[in-house]
Amino acid sequence: MQDEFNDVQRSYGRCLQSNNFIARFYDILMDSHPSMRPMFARTDLGRQRRALRRGITSAILYAGGSDLVSGTIREMAQVHSRAGRAPVKPELYRYWMNSLVQAVNEADPQASPALEKRWRKALTPVIDTFVEHY
Ligand code: HEM
Numbered sequence: 323m324q325d326e327f328n329d330v331q332r333s334y335g336r337c338l339q340s341n342n343f344i345a346r347f348y349d350i351l352m353d354s355h356p357s358m359r360p361m362f363a364r365t366d367l368g369r370q371r372r373a374l375r376r377g378i379t380s381a382i383l384y385a386g387g388s389d390l391v392s393g394t395i396r397e398m399a400q401v402h403s404r405a406g407r408a409p410v411k412p413e414l415y416r417y418w419m420n421s422l423v424q425a426v427n428e429a430d431p432q433a434s435p436a437l438e439k440r441w442r443k444a445l446t447p448v449i450d451t452f453v454e455h456y
Pocket residue numbers: 358361362364365366370373374376377378381398401402407408410414415417418448449
């Protein structure tokens with residue numbers, strides 16, 4: 323049977339209920355590597371938080387094999403490609419991943435090492451796609 327990552331979607335739902343989850347994630351991300359903060363220097367962080375909320379939902383659906391989000395994922399990959407508005411060097415994605423799981427571990431009352439593994443598995447396809455399109 324196909325893995326739709328419902329456990330990860332439910333965990334994400336719990337994280338979003340602790341309403342500063344996305345803001346906390348950005349704080350962790352900014353401090354995770356010296357090149358992060360300058361990349362967001364000209365970004366409207368309110369708008370960015372809303373974009374990322376949707377981005378994470380799409381990423382989890384994409385990991386579950388949903389065709390509905392392939393267009394969205396392609397657009398996000400373009401934005402982060404060498405030629406895009408916000409190019410992201412492939413080696414930076416591990417900091418993004420580590421920052422997100424840290425934010426989840428802080429926010430989800432049901433966080434566990436097993437759930438962290440599931441999150442990492444769910445976020446890997448979108449990151450692989452971004453790297454492929456860099
Ligand atoms: C190290 C990793 C990453 C960095 C440094 C980064 C940085 C950025 C920056 C600077 C922007 C542009 C904001 C602007 O328009 O001013 C952006 C947009 C965005 N990012 Fe990322 N990003 C990263 C990874 C990701 C990942 C893995 C996802 C998906 C889950 C994602 C989803 C988005 C979305 C949805 C937008 C908005 C695109 C739009 O405005 O059309 N980002 N990112």
